[in-house]
Amino acid sequence: MNEITFATREEEETLQDLFTGYGMALAGDIEEHVLVKAGHKVLAGAMLSQIDTNLFHLLVFAVSKDGHHQGIGSQLLQELLKKPENYCRTSFDGVDETYTVTTVAKGDAAPFYQKNGFAACDFSVLAYPFDEQCEECPDKQDCKPVAMMIECHQYKERK
Ligand SMILES: CC(C)(COP(=O)(O)OP(=O)(O)OC[C@H]1O[C@@H](n2cnc3c(N)ncnc32)[C@H](O)[C@@H]1OP(=O)(O)O)[C@@H](O)C(=O)NCCC(=O)NCCS
Structure with missing residues (x-):
């Protein structure tokens, strides 16, 4: 089982490089x-x-190119879905018993999310500004x- 932690300042360049490889950026x-x-x-x-x-809402998500198809993405996604508040810096007043997690997948990644239990939905389901984020995008x-x-x-037992 790989370790899941919050990123530190020292890891900024490494993570930015990982995202840049997919035309993405830190969120x-x-x-x-x-x-x-x-x-390390x-x-x-x-x-x-x-x-x-x-x-x-999941703003950005990527696995390094040499780590694909080894279950790393699913491990991270399932952990985020199980205890989302543990992985958000912006904390709210608790979490309801039933909660929704949304994201915007690049078309290629949609099967990965479906494999992990997500379903496609209308953009209007997403919170503002995510519902509009792709409207004017040139890509x-x-x-x-x-x-x-x-x-x-x-889950009944929460950390
Ligand atoms: C999508 C992504 C996160 C998947 O990570 P991963 O660690 O390879 O995923 P897992 O090993 O847990 O699961 C892989 C499964 O997801 C599905 N899957 C993953 N990428 C896929 C793709 N491009 N097309 C179709 N199915 C895909 C397949 O069912 C695959 O099963 P397989 O390994 O038996 O072929 C990774 O490919 C990635 O970082 N892509 C580039 C960035 C990106 O698209 N991020 C998503 C947010 S937009």
């Missing part, structure tokens, strides 16, 4: 991102944001973004 302050690490090696990164007591034709959501139920 906020480096310390708001989480990493999957094996020793960064295998994956993500940023999850809590929008409300029953709503989270929309190539990216083929898909709005996605999953409804989760709290």
